[in-house]
Amino acid sequence: MSLKTVLILLGLALATIFALVCVLLTRERSPRSCQHLAPEQEDTEDGQSLVFADLTAEEMSQVVRYLRGQLGVPLVEAWRAKPSENCIAWLDVQVPAKAEVLRFLDSGGARPPREALAVLYFGQQPEPNITELVVGPLPGPAYHRDVTVRKYGGKVPYHRRPVTGREYAEINALIHRELKKAPLLLTACCESDGTDLVTLTTAPRGFRSGDRLSWFVLFHNVAGTGYYLSPVGLEVLVDHRDLHVSRWQLRKVFYNGRYFASMGDLEREFVAGALEVVRLKQPQADAVLGSLKPRRPPGPPGPLQFEPQGPRYSVKNNHVTFQGWSFAFGMNPNTGPRLFDIRYRGERIVYELSLQEALALYGSNCPGGMSTRYLDGSFGIGRFAYELVRGLDCPYTATYVHRHYLAETDAPKTNQNSLCIFEHDSALPLRRHFSDSQSFYYGGLRRNALVIRAISTLINYDYIWDFLFHSNGAMEVRVHATGYISSSFLHGRGTDYGNRVGPHTLGTMHIHHIHYKVDLDVDGQLNSLESQDMEYEFVKDPWSAQNTIERPHLRRERLEREDEAAFPLNVPLPRYLSFVSPNPNKWGHPRSYRIQVISFAGKHLPTSSSMERSVSWGRYQLAVTRRKEEEPTSTSIYNQNDPWTPTVAFADFINNETITNQDLVAWITVGFLHVPHAEDIPNTVTVGNSVGFFLRPYNYFDEDPSVDSPDSVYLSSEQDAGACGDNPLACLSSAATCAPRLPPFRFGGFLNL
Numbered sequence: 034m035s036l037k038t039v040l041i042l043l044g045l046a047l048a049t050i051f052a053l054v055c056v057l058l059t060r061e062r063s064p065r066s067c068q069h070l071a072p073e074q075e076d077t078e079d080g081q082s083l084v085f086a087d088l089t090a091e092e093m094s095q096v097v098r099y100l101r102g103q104l105g106v107p108l109v110e111a112w113r114a115k116p117s118e119n120c121i122a123w124l125d126v127q128v129p130a131k132a133e134v135l136r137f138l139d140s141g142g143a144r145p146p147r148e149a150l151a152v153l154y155f156g157q158q159p160e161p162n163i164t165e166l167v168v169g170p171l172p173g174p175a176y177h178r179d180v181t182v183r184k185y186g187g188k189v190p191y192h193r194r195p196v197t198g199r200e201y202a203e204i205n206a207l208i209h210r211e212l213k214k215a216p217l218l219l220t221a222c223c224e225s226d227g228t229d230l231v232t233l234t235t236a237p238r239g240f241r242s243g244d245r246l247s248w249f250v251l252f253h254n255v256a257g258t259g260y261y262l263s264p265v266g267l268e269v270l271v272d273h274r275d276l277h278v279s280r281w282q283l284r285k286v287f288y289n290g291r292y293f294a295s296m297g298d299l300e301r302e303f304v305a306g307a308l309e310v311v312r313l314k315q316p317q318a319d320a321v322l323g324s325l326k327p328r329r330p331p332g333p334p335g336p337l338q339f340e341p342q343g344p345r346y347s348v349k350n351n352h353v354t355f356q357g358w359s360f361a362f363g364m365n366p367n368t369g370p371r372l373f374d375i376r377y378r379g380e381r382i383v384y385e386l387s388l389q390e391a392l393a394l395y396g397s398n399c400p401g402g403m404s405t406r407y408l409d410g411s412f413g414i415g416r417f418a419y420e421l422v423r424g425l426d427c428p429y430t431a432t433y434v435h436r437h438y439l440a441e442t443d444a445p446k447t448n449q450n451s452l453c454i455f456e457h458d459s460a461l462p463l464r465r466h467f468s469d470s471q472s473f474y475y476g477g478l479r480r481n482a483l484v485i486r487a488i489s490t491l492i493n494y495d496y497i498w499d500f501l502f503h504s505n506g507a508m509e510v511r512v513h514a515t516g517y518i519s520s521s522f523l524h525g526r527g528t529d530y531g532n533r534v535g536p537h538t539l540g541t542m543h544i545h546h547i548h549y550k551v552d553l554d555v556d557g558q559l560n561s562l563e564s565q566d567m568e569y570e571f572v573k574d575p576w577s578a579q580n581t582i583e584r585p586h587l588r589r590e591r592l593e594r595e596d597e598a599a600f601p602l603n604v605p606l607p608r609y610l611s612f613v614s615p616n617p618n619k620w621g622h623p624r625s626y627r628i629q630v631i632s633f634a635g636k637h638l639p640t641s642s643s644m645e646r647s648v649s650w651g652r653y654q655l656a657v658t659r660r661k662e663e664e665p666t667s668t669s670i671y672n673q674n675d676p677w678t679p680t681v682a683f684a685d686f687i688n689n690e691t692i693t694n695q696d697l698v699a700w701i702t703v704g705f706l707h708v709p710h711a712e713d714i715p716n717t718v719t720v721g722n723s724v725g726f727f728l729r730p731y732n733y734f735d736e737d738p739s740v741d742s743p744d745s746v747y748l749s750s751e752q753d754a755g756a757c758g759d760n761p762l763a764c765l766s767s768a769a770t771c772a773p774r775l776p777p778f779r780f781g782g783f784l785n786l
Contacts, residue, residue, distance in 0.1 A: 072347045072354065082352040082361035084134055085373040088126050088149055090437045090445040092171045096124055096149045097443050099174040100166075107157065111441040113199055115156070117276040122152045122194070123366055123416075123440040127167050128373075130662050131384060131552075131696075138374065146170040151177075154194050156276055161191035163671065184663075185680055192243050192274065193671035193680060195411045197441055201234070203278045204271050208232055208249060211269065211283045215300035218308070222288075223253065223265045224315040230267075231260050233492065233519075235405045237644065242678040245274035246284065250401040250521075255316050259323030259517040259715060261493045262538055263316055266522035268401045269296075287400050290524040311524075311537060322535045323517060323715050338428045338458060341768035346483055348432050348454055355456070355483040356742070358502045362485055364452065366438045367670050369414035370487050370498050377506050378738070382626060383728070385552040386510070388414065389667045389700075391496060392648055394638065395543040396530040399521040402541045403530075406644065409491045411673035416440050418487045420450045420782035426488055426497075429775055431455035449781055457484045463505060463739060473750040478504070478742055493517040497719065505739040511631075511725030512547050515717050518709040519543070532710050540709025544635030547724070548650045548667055551699040552660060555733070556614035556624045558696045562592045562657050563625065564607035596689045598657035602637045602702060606630060606655060611731050615694060622732035628699055629727040630654060635706035647676035649684035651702055658686050660696040667700055701726055 088096075101108055106119055114120035128134075129145035136142030148169035155162050165184065168177045181188060212219060212227035219225050232249040239246040248270050253263040270285035286293040289311055293299040302308040318324065346355035351362055360375040371387035391409040395402045416438050421427050433450035440446075458481050465477030483502040488495055495516035501509040521527065523539040534540040553560065567585050574580040590607075592598045600606050611625035618624050637651045638644070650656075650667040658664070669680040683700070703724040707717070730738075739745075746762055748754050757764040 072345050078349060078352045078354070078359070080350070081138055082374065083350060084137060084145060084147075085128060085361040085363055086126065086351045087363045087437065088124060088171075088439075090447065092147075092149065093124050093437065093439040093445040095172055096151060096168050096174060097121060097439070099168060099177070100151060100153075103177065106155070108153075110443045111154075111197060111199070114154070114197070115276075115278060116200065117156045119153065119155050119157050121439075121443060122154050122163075122197075123438075124152075125150045125366055126363070127169070131660070132662075135558075147172075149174075150180075154191070154197075156191065160188070161276065163189035163191060163194050165189075185669075189671055189680060190243075190675070192245055193675040195670055195673065196234070196247075199441075200273065203281070204247070204249070204273055205232055207271060207281055207283065208251075208269055211296045214296040215303070218288075218300050218303040218310070221303065221312060222267070222310050223313050225253070225265075229254055229315075230265065233261065233401070235401045236407055236411075236673055237404075237676050238674055240643070240677075242675050243274070245674065246270060246272050248287075248401040248404055250399070253313070253316050255318050255321045255323075257318060257324070257326070258321045259325070259493070261517040262322040262520055262535060262714065264399075264520055264522040264538065265313060266311055266524065266537070268399060270400070285400075289522065290398075292400075311522075313537065322538065325715055338455075339430050339773050340456065341771040344432065345456055346432075346454065348434070353454060353483070353485065355502060356504055357506075357738070358483060360502075362452070364415040364418065364436050364438075364487065366416040366440050367413055368410045368666070369418065369489060370452075370485075370500070372485075372500060375508065380556070381554050382506075383508070383551060384554050385550060386500070386508075387550050388498060389548040389550050390648075390650070391491070391548075392546040392651060392704075393494065393519075393543055394546075395519065395541050397521040397539065397541045398525055398527055398530055402519070402521040405519070405543075406638075406648070406676070407491070408648070408668070408670075408673040408676075409489075409496075410668065411670040412491055413440060414489045414491065414496070415487075417491060418451045418489045419448055420780065421453050421486075421488060422780060422782070423450070423778060427453035427486055428455045428457075430773060449784075452485065452487045454483070454485050457482050457501070463503070464737070475748040476746065478739055478745050481744065482509070490516065493519050494717075499725075503739075504742050504744075505737055506730040506734065508728040509725065510549060510727075511723055512703070513719040513723045514545055514705075514707070515719050515722070517715070518707075518713050518717060520709075531708060534709060534711055534714050540713060542706070542708045544704060544706050546634055546637075546648075546651050546702055546704035549701045549703075549726075550667065551628075551701060551728070553612045553626060553697065553699060553728070555612045555626045556616050559694045560612045560614060560697050561693045561695075562598050562697065563611050563613045563623070564590045564592060565609035565611070566607045591693070592657075593693055594689045594691055595656075595658050595687045598655075598692055599653050599687050600655045601652060602634055602654045604654075609731070610655065612697060612699070618732050619735040620732070624733045625731040626733060627727075627729045627731040628655065628701070629729060630701060630703060631726060632703040632724045633706065634702065634704035634724075644676035646682045646684060647672040647679035649679075649682055650700060652684065653700065654702050656683075656687060656700045657692055657697055658700065659690050659692060660698045661686075 109118040109120050111120040127148040127150040133145040146169050148167050151166045153164045165181045166177045167180050168174045219227050230251045231254040235248045251267045252260040254260045266289045268287040272284045273281045286299050357378045361373040363371050369388040375383040393407040395405040397403045423429050431453040434452040436448050436451045437445050461480045463478045463480035468474045485500045488497050497513040499511045518540050521539045521541050523537050527539040531539050531541045568588050569583045570586045574582050611627045613623040613625040667683040671680040755763050
């Protein structure tokens with residue numbers, strides 16, 4: 034081997050060693066890029082948020098044991114209780130009074146006693162009633178007190194109770210016994226003996242207080258598909274008011290546009306040849322309207338969102354922190370998601386943000402459809418928030434939280450993974466500017482937000498409840514509607530009430546109206562309401578007196594009383610409405626948060642309606658009232674079955690009290706009109722079916738707080754844009770090597786059904 038060859042080989046060896054050293058040194062630094070780092074904002078919360086926490090499964094069990102041992106009356110498990118018996122209907126945490134909570138959180142006061150709210154149906158009493166008891170202290174209850182009269186002004190009549198699963202089962206059994214009285218008709222119309230037909234309830238139940246008369250719509254049932262799209266034209270009216278099931282009766286029958294006194298009368302009309310029968314084929318699973326089974330084999334996977342260094346948020350018990358934000362979360366079994374003590378940079382912005390109600394009001398020329406006004410809180414918005422599907426309902430790598438509830442059972446149940454929390458990259462700049470004048474630079478920030486989400490399935494509809502927290506101090510609340518439409522049997526002038534979406538299926542028009550409570554505490558509890566809008570003023574041109582100019586002018590107004598702050602639905606709001614603090618920012622303006630509503634609501638029920646007061650919150654797209662401990666909610670689950678004498682009427686909250694420098698609550702209605710169409714089959718899509726509102730800082734800060742975000746990007750013509758230390762985007766290529774090891778897919782959402 035020549036000397037030249039040796040030198041060449043030696044040079045190559047040295048170059049190889051140098052390259053390896055460089056790789057090793059780089060690797061020495063890079064493992065940290067794939068290590069899971071603690072969130073920048075450490076959660077130093079010491080358990081204070083537990084004052085808002087939902088009941089644990091063990092606490093629920095303790096309350097049930099206490100009630101069984103201390104009430105001195107027989108209690109039957111709700112899932113098998115007859116209307117004539119006593120049972121525990123449901124439990125929830127009793128959130129302490131706001132003043133008590135704030136003394137504890139802000140002033141070092143004593144922790145309020147932890148208590149539960151227990152709702153009992155007393156059917157086995159001389160005067161059957163609904164009773165609400167507060168039980169405490171937890172975890173070892175030793176006392177209870179009846180709060181029914183204090184909350185509602187008297188005992189709650191028994192007929193207002195929501196329908197239980199046992200009651201539905203008894204009604205279903207009655208209907209199927211009655212169907213046997215028309216075997217020839219069922220064979221002719223539906224190719225059925227009645228056993229494969231399913232029922233769907235409507236509500237409210239009658240026309241006056243005390244009624245419990247419910248229309249039930251019958252559908253063909255095909256396993257694995259949405260039966261809601263296959264009505265057979267038959268509907269029945271059941272009277273189930275009596276406490277004794279044996280006395281329940283079928284009061285009326287509807288078939289294909291005609292009413293009959295009984296199933297026997299309907300059968301006799303058919304046999305006599307006096308009935309127009311629409312002969313339906315038994316639907317097949319592969320051709321039914323409501324099938325969601327994939328029609329094509331799976332394709333390549335879509336984009337996957339992940340956090341290269343782990344989540345940048347923290348979840349501890351019921352407390353969440355994220356880039357300056359912190360809040361406590363929970364779930365009411367009836368009304369659904371609720372947030373408390375929402376703070377940004379340590380300052381409380383909102384004390385309570387909670388869903389109150391979801392109304393779905395239908396039109397049709399069939400009795401079931403035309404009489405339906407679902408108040409979903411009475412069915413259980415929180416209770417029916419089931420397990421979320423990882424990677425579809427929420428990002429695969431989201432944090433999933435179990436929720437416990439006790440409703441119509443004496444043992445708590447768990448909806449696993451039924452709430453998710455994740456950081457969302459909207460693929461949109463929160464802010465940006467490219468400068469091509471004087472100096473050349475680019476500055477921007479990605480619009481990332483923290484999302485907390487739950488999804489409720491309420492019979493046919495699925496509601497996606499989202500709460501978003503943005504890095505500029507803004508909050509966003511939105512709801513998406515999806516799931517199956519409800520339908521009627523198409524007959525006569527049915528298309529006056531919707532669109533035909535199947536051979537005999539009418540997609541019935543309806544409105545979705547959603548109500549929220551927002552207890553804002555902007556720079557303290559004492560706030561006022563200010564509106565701002567624009568006018569044009571016509572002025573002489575200052576530099577050319579013979580000309581005029583139309584100059585936009587800002588009109589500011591303080592709204593002094595509740596009546597001024599109650600804005601009717603479908604009337605334009607002032608473009609800027611803000612909760613203002615007495616304290617100014619650096620520039621002399623009141624520190625404020627603006628409410629911005631995004632809604633396409635349908636028309637509210639006419640005030641002449643006998644049931645309108647039960648949903649009188651829907652009169653207003655926004656109403657601001659003084660906060661009162663005795664006005665905790667805008668409605669009641671008891672309003673559904675007695676809307677004619679509502680247990681809670683929101684209209685009574687508005688009584689023209691002063692709202693200047695007071696503790697105020699904003700009550701917000703959002704919604705949309707839905708006229709179902711062919712593209713709602715098999716399911717309504719979320720695109721375009723989203724409404725909500727923003728809470729946005731308005732002079733609350735001295736500048737946009739997102740300028741402090743470590744995600745900010747700044748590029749100039751004089752810098753190396755590829756330098757990872759100066760530009761976080763330049764680090765993404767190496768961060769992409771940190772793809773997480775995903776947990777295996779599992780789903781247990783059918784366990785509690």
